[in-house]
Amino acid sequence: AAARALFAEADNQVRFADVGGLEDVKKQIARRIITPFRKPSLFAKYRRKAGGGVLLFGPPGCGKTLLARATAGECEARFVNVPVIDVVDKYIGEAERKLAAIFADARRDTPTVLFFDELEALAGTRSGNANQSHVSLVSTFLAEMDGFAHNNEGVLILAATNMPWGVDSAFRRPGRFDRVQFVPPPDRVARAEILKLQLEGRPLAGDVDVDAIAAKTTGFSGADIENLVNTAVDLAIEEALASGAESPVGQRHLAEALGEVKPTTLEWLTTAR
Ligand code: ATP
Numbered sequence: 001a002a003a004r005a006l007f008a009e010a011d012n013q014v015r016f017a018d019v020g021g022l023e024d025v026k027k028q029i030a031r032r033i034i035t036p037f038r039k040p041s042l043f044a045k046y047r048r049k050a051g052g053g054v055l056l057f058g059p060p061g062c063g064k065t066l067l068a069r070a071t072a073g074e075c076e077a078r079f080v081n082v083p084v085i086d087v088v089d090k091y092i093g094e095a096e097r098k099l100a101a102i103f104a105d106a107r108r109d110t111p112t113v114l115f116f117d118e119l120e121a122l123a124g125t126r127s128g129n130a131n132q133s134h135v136s137l138v139s140t141f142l143a144e145m146d147g148f149a150h151n152n153e154g155v156l157i158l159a160a161t162n163m164p165w166g167v168d169s170a171f172r173r174p175g176r177f178d179r180v181q182f183v184p185p186p187d188r189v190a191r192a193e194i195l196k197l198q199l200e201g202r203p204l205a206g207d208v209d210v211d212a213i214a215a216k217t218t219g220f221s222g223a224d225i226e227n228l229v230n231t232a233v234d235l236a237i238e239e240a241l242a243s244g245a246e247s248p249v250g251q252r253h254l255a256e257a258l259g260e261v262k263p264t265t266l267e268w269l270t271t272a273r
Contacts (some may be wrong), residue, residue, distance in 0.1 A: 006086075007102065007235050008109075009130050012079040014069045020197050020222065021190020022063060025183055029054075029067070032073050032179060037111070037156050052175045053145060053157035054121065057164035058183035059268035061223025066161035066182060072113035076154065081105060084121040088224060092133040097138045101142040108152030121161040123171040138170075143177050162268065185265040187223055188214050198229040203236075205250035213254050219263030229255035 016026050033054055036043050043049070056064040065081070072079035080102070087098050107113045116122070122141060148155060159177060161167055171177050186194055192214035199208070217225065232253035240247035 007080045007082050008105075009069070009079045009081055012069060012073055014066065014073045016070050016074055018197065019063055019066055019070050020194035021186045022067065022183065025067065025181060025219060028164055029071055030074070033071060033156065033158075037077075039073055039082065043094050051077050052179065053159060053174070053177040054086065054147070054181060055164070055177040056158065056181050056183050057162070058161045059185055059221060059265040060162050061221035061264060062183050062185050063189060064183050065115070066222070068113065068158045070114040071156070071158065072115075075113060075249070077111035077113045077154075077156065078109060082114065082116050084116050088121050088134075088137065092136075095133075095137050099137065099140055099144065101149075106155045107153060110141070111156070112154065113156045113158060115158040116157070119161045119171070119177075120163045120166045123167045124163070125159075135217060138168075142176065148175070173181045186225075188218075191220060191225060192219050194225045195229065199227055200248070201249040202233060203246070205248040207251045208249065209251055210256065212251075213258070217263065219266040220261075221263070221265045223254065224261060224264055228254070228257050228261040231260055 016030075018070060019026065036048070036271070044143050056067060069079050074190070082102055087102075089095075090098060102114070106114045122138060145157065148157065158179075162178070167177075192210050195210045195213055199210070214227075217228070220228070232249055234249045234252045235256055236249045
């Protein structure tokens, strides 16, 4: 119950439709993750193994967490979002107990998608955590995962990392995170979609040209686009306050915001590894 209060998200309504772009990734997840999860007996009949975990990797802010949440939504499963650092940061013994409680809670209340964010904090070969208590925490984690190797029991295990090269190969053995999925930065079409999702429901001027903004945001992550839209909205609100009149978000607000918000994925792509 403690783990549930800590990490389970109540009433998750996020679906694939809320994730802009990433069509190929969604297709892969649907085929390799959602179908086996929803139809375990069909997979057993074809002697196709279900179970094991899926590691999402890619630059920050490009939708790994959002995709994991949407996967839970598509599975109509509970979403449990575990920031790995919150577990690793505990005293000796307490971390193992917490981890065991998280897995026990997942088994008890199925279907559940168990999502471990920033897995490298636990699985990092260069995390500088190679002390005895860390080694013991890693064994606890791998033993729990191995418990799901041949039967997913209504629990789907996902994880995310920005540093896949830093994830110890022990974590990628069969039955563990043996499926690895790249979540790329959004291309122009995807950026237009994310812009539309982020602008939805806001007062908009007629001149807003989503495709033009999408063309000018090479290297922007989804999170950068969210930041861009929020910045433009703030500018519109400022004007509304100053003039006392309505001030819908227009192309000029977005253009001005473009001067303030910079892309963050290019750095990841060039410094990665
Ligand atoms: P990190 O590696 O930093 O944890 P992440 O890849 O998990 O990042 P998310 O947390 O999923 O990124 O994305 C951050 C926010 O950016 C989301 O809450 C969402 O608002 C927006 N976002 C990112 N990608 C998309 C997308 N493809 N469609 C819609 N919104 C997106």
